Amino acid sequence: MSSSSASLAITGRTKVFGIIGDPIEHSLSPPMQNAALHQLGVDGVYVPFRVDGQQLAAAMAGLGAIGVQGFNVTIPHKQAVMPHLVSLTDSAQAIGAVNTVWRTKQGWAGTNTDVLGFMAPLRAQTVNWARSRVVVLGYGGAARAVVAGCQQLGCQDIWVVGRSAQKLEQFAQSWQQSPLPVALKTGLWDALGSLLGGTTLLVNTTPLGMSPRVEDSPVSKGDLAHLPLGAIAYDLIYTPRPTRFLQLAAEGGLTTLDGFEMLVQQGAAALEIWTQQSPPVAIMRQALATHLGSRMQ
Ligand code: NAP
Numbered sequence: 001m002s003s004s005s006a007s008l009a010i011t012g013r014t015k016v017f018g019i020i021g022d023p024i025e026h027s028l029s030p031p032m033q034n035a036a037l038h039q040l041g042v043d044g045v046y047v048p049f050r051v052d053g054q055q056l057a058a059a060m061a062g063l064g065a066i067g068v069q070g071f072n073v074t075i076p077h078k079q080a081v082m083p084h085l086v087s088l089t090d091s092a093q094a095i096g097a098v099n100t101v102w103r104t105k106q107g108w109a110g111t112n113t114d115v116l117g118f119m120a121p122l123r124a125q126t127v128n129w130a131r132s133r134v135v136v137l138g139y140g141g142a143a144r145a146v147v148a149g150c151q152q153l154g155c156q157d158i159w160v161v162g163r164s165a166q167k168l169e170q171f172a173q174s175w176q177q178s179p180l181p182v183a184l185k186t187g188l189w190d191a192l193g194s195l196l197g198g199t200t201l202l203v204n205t206t207p208l209g210m211s212p213r214v215e216d217s218p219v220s221k222g223d224l225a226h227l228p229l230g231a232i233a234y235d236l237i238y239t240p241r242p243t244r245f246l247q248l249a250a251e252g253g254l255t256t257l258d259g260f261e262m263l264v265q266q267g268a269a270a271l272e273i274w275t276q277q278s279p280p281v282a283i284m285r286q287a288l289a290t291h292l293g294s295r296m297q
Pocket residue numbers: 114117138139140141142143162163164167205206207208210236237238258259260262263264266
């Protein structure tokens with residue numbers, strides 16, 4: 001018996017947390033959150049639940065009925081849970097997706113901690129965000145958390161670059177009426193060269209470069225050479241570490257950030273909501289790194 005399973009003693013007092021999704025077997029959250037609960041000394045356990053889309057309402061009512069304290073939400077339920085919540089944060093509304101749910105007297109409440117996760121490593125940088133230009137590559141789900149994060153950091157100029165003019169237009173419009181209104185600027189991929197000269201932060205939210213297509217990069221070394229000294233290249237991808245994009249950026253002397261810390265910090269923010277305790281971030285990092293490492297062998 002391993003030391004972690006030896007220490008897990010479930011009793012009638014044990015609090016239950018979890019994650020719902022479908023599929024769920026590859027979720028990285030259970031090892032990370034269980035290590036954190038253990039470190040905090042919380043008598044709690046974090047369980048993955050595979051929930052079929054047809055059963056979502058029943059599953060949420062059931063989780064409430066059996067006293068689950070809170071849970072994360074992953075694909076494909078991040079939007080579908082929203083009508084079943086009694087309250088939503090502005091971030092979750094602006095993003096249009098929920099990844100963290102907690103119990104209230106009235107019912108389940110939800111937010112999206114990807115925004116905090118995205119911002120955490122940026123807050124450690126010395127940047128005057130009020131005078132900064134951000135360029136976001138892609139306009140999918142993760143890009144919404146990035147835009148909300150940049151809005152909260154107070155970035156002066158937020159550009160979103162993608163390959164479909166129509167999708168860029170829809171994306172920009174969706175932010176005008178949002179609870180976190182943002183006046184986005186948009187451009188097609190070939191506008192990048194002229195944009196990067198004045199850019200402080202370049203964020204990749206596309207899957208380009210994600211394992212197994214590790215040779216792909218959303219931008220070339222030549223594109224990256226336009227970025228000013230001190231600029232930050234941020235890739236939301238966490239496998240491989242580093243991605244080709246971040247390798248090229250590091251070779252060009254840029255500051256680099258990958259998606260690993262975002263993943264840890266979105267989990268830490270969820271844990272803090274549920275336990276009201278300061279999360280053991282170093283333990284969470286370690287558990288996630290170990291789990292990612294063993295998954296890649
Ligand atoms: P998504 O909703 O599918 O969005 C993907 C975006 O990438 C879309 O805008 C898509 O544009 C664009 N794209 C895809 N292939 C492209 C290509 N060949 N050239 C140009 N653009 C392309 O995915 P997501 O949920 O936002 O996730 C995106 C990435 O972020 C994934 O790698 C994911 O692992 C990562 N992520 C990391 C974290 C973290 O905690 N670190 C959290 C969330 C996501 P089109 O619509 O035009 O195809």
